[in-house]
Amino acid sequence: MDIACDFNITIVGLGLIGGSMAKSIRENLSVKSIWALDLDRDVLKEAHESGIIDDLFEDDTIPIKNSDIVILCTYPNAVLEFMKKNRDNFKHGALITDTSGIKEKIVQGARDVLRSDCEFIGGHPMSGKESMGYKYSDGSIFQGTNYIITPDEKSNKELVLLLKEILFTIGFKRIIEMSPREHDRIVAYTSQLPHILACIMMNSKSFERSKDLHGGSFRDITRVADINCELWSELLHENKQNIVAELEAVIEDIKNISKMIDNDDIDSLKVVFKNSSMLRKEMNYEKA
Amino acid sequence: MDIACDFNITIVGLGLIGGSMAKSIRENLSVKSIWALDLDRDVLKEAHESGIIDDLFEDDTIPIKNSDIVILCTYPNAVLEFMKKNRDNFKHGALITDTSGIKEKIVQGARDVLRSDCEFIGGHPMSGKESMGYKYSDGSIFQGTNYIITPDEKSNKELVLLLKEILFTIGFKRIIEMSPREHDRIVAYTSQLPHILACIMMNSKSFERSKDLHGGSFRDITRVADINCELWSELLHENKQNIVAELEAVIEDIKNISKMIDNDDIDSLKVVFKNSSMLRKEMNYEKA
Structure with a gap:
């Protein structure tokens, strides 16, 4: 893997998809730090103890302020609320992406609430499992599956490329670009x-x-x-x-x-x- | 297995279900002979060479005349045609059963065409595979699956019991009795x-x-x-x-x-x- 990895990543929502993201990034990419936020402290502790995430924080804004990439792995409306609440916390130039199953409302919402120096690219993995929650998360569920991303002509080309490289590296077979509406x-x-x-x-x-x-x-x-x-x-x-x-x-x-x-x-x-x-x-x- | 096995069985139609029947009977029951009929001579030869069936016949009526049990594993209308055509060939007292996916028309048809000294009990395995044909047949597809049989109050109780014992022995988990209509x-x-x-x-x-x-x-x-x-x-x-x-x-x-x-x-x-x-x-x- 030949991509520049000198960045911090925060995963928001350490459930099935977020946990699998954290695990597959840990396994396949040498980033500076992987952090996570979740309402369930026990899940964060477990991920920390097993070396999947690097640190635990009392203050949720600290990882957000220091992350180059933020991956929002919560339900759709929680994705929007998180971006709204953390508008002023995101790092200058941060790439923010999500994994939720709808895109038009999310992409429009990101456009409305995020600062103009932050970049949002919507995403949706075509992967899953019957069971939910961190304990079922598994880096291998992405292997050979497809991933939809929804950049547009205004998106930062380098960041789109970076996101695609990360996704390929953690196992996705194809990354398909399309409009949120499509x-x-x-x-x-x-x-x-x-x-x-x-x-x-x-x-x-x-x-x-x-x-x-x-x-x-x-x-x-x-x-x-x-x-x-x-x-x-x-x-x-x-x-x-x-x-x-x-x-x-x-x-x-x-x-x-x-x-x-x-x-x-x-x-x-x-x-x-x-x-x-x-x-x-x-x-x-x-x-x- | 404690059932009397001094009988000859003929399987009509050596496709996925018929082939799997033949293989699982061969594996699990010591019957006198297992025979089969099929329009495809090559399939019969293959089954004979690999020891799944015991003999090949030039005249299809010979195994029918000598079989205590005939299992019809063809499409529904072919089941009916076969019974009609072989009305006078079935052995005295033979148990005839089928595996097709509809039962009311079949059971009614058997009642109409079979001689009164023959016993018909309809059957339908709740098992299958995406692929069809003898080459995909496999005795293990029945393991742990259910089987519906449709005897009625006039059915010979001993033959119903015999059929159930055979089905359990070749791997079915449950045998469920119900009316053809149900x-x-x-x-x-x-x-x-x-x-x-x-x-x-x-x-x-x-x-x-x-x-x-x-x-x-x-x-x-x-x-x-x-x-x-x-x-x-x-x-x-x-x-x-x-x-x-x-x-x-x-x-x-x-x-x-x-x-x-x-x-x-x-x-x-x-x-x-x-x-x-x-x-x-x-x-x-x-x-x-």
Whole structure:
């Protein structure tokens, strides 16, 4: 790794993503210091004792005042509150980034509250795990996954490059740049929709009757139904326009397929199946 | 294993399920002979050479005439055709069972075509694999999974018991008895619905735009979208009343959740999430 590493990094929110960030940075980058903030002092102590973070602070503003890079790994609204509250604490020229699942409101919020000498670049790792919290964090969850960042034409090119280099170094396979608006449209389909369908399956009136008779396809579709309730209420609320549009599209698609089945239109059904088979096979080639 | 094994078994259709049946019977039961029928002679030769089946026949009726147990592992309509065609070939007192994904039509069909001295008990393993064909068959795919059988009050109790003992011996965790009608209602929800939703996700207009940005939840929900087109057209066609009812229920559930999101009704959304989290956690305990 050939990037200049003479900087201090603070990670805000040492949960699954923040903890995994801290661990993978510790493992792959020789930075000056890694610090973290979290409401849970015990988590900070544990991370300190195991050498993942370098120091503990009584005053949260000290690491922020001395950090060249701040990675906000909290829920979306907490990201905005943190930037607002620490407006005057960020180091001159600091790079501030986040990992939350919505981007338009966050990027707009950063523009509104941050000082002009600070640089905000939104980010979102396409990685995760069923379980939440620092104790499940693991540097390897990023290996081979993708990361979306949402810089714009005004973003500092050097800092965009630095962020990308850090992300590649800690294991991400591809860094994709797009607008915050495009990000929010895409995740409504690729992530929020599967989560909602998983929850709908589990809440179905048919569930009680079907108990214990779930094969692989049911287990797969409902894997993410054990959902972080607070986070997801917030994510869906903040991206409601896109997600409602996706849900409406799915309703139309279900109606169409239901009509094919009801009308014995096997030919149309086979077109749907052939297309999904072909596209799903391609996804596996991608991964390989 | 303490069951009387002085019988010959023929497996009809040596694909993923039939091949896995043959392999797990070979491994776990000392029967007199295991035979198989398949349209693909090469598959039969391969199974014979590797010792999975005991003999090859020029005349398909010979193993049928000499089998105490016949396991039909073909598509549903082929199960019915086979029974019709071999009505006079089955051995006196033979137990005939199948593994296909619909039961009401099959059980009714067996009643209509089989001789009264033959016993039919419908079956359906809750096991599977993404890939199809004998070359992916594997006795271990049944380990720890459930199996539904659909005997009724007229079924020969000893033969029901024998079938259950065989199924336990080859690795199934639980054998659940239910009516063919209840089976078809349940699989519409537990299996056919997840498959349809997987295909709908892949056929979405949003897919093209989202390329390469699929995290774990999308990969999980679409795992079964690489679907056996012929088999699934048949399964959905034969169970259309139940599946159309499930699709209509899902549309209502999506409309409800969409309304909650659109109306900022976070409290109701949290109730949905809490319920799905609780039920999904319980499913994992079950499995453990």
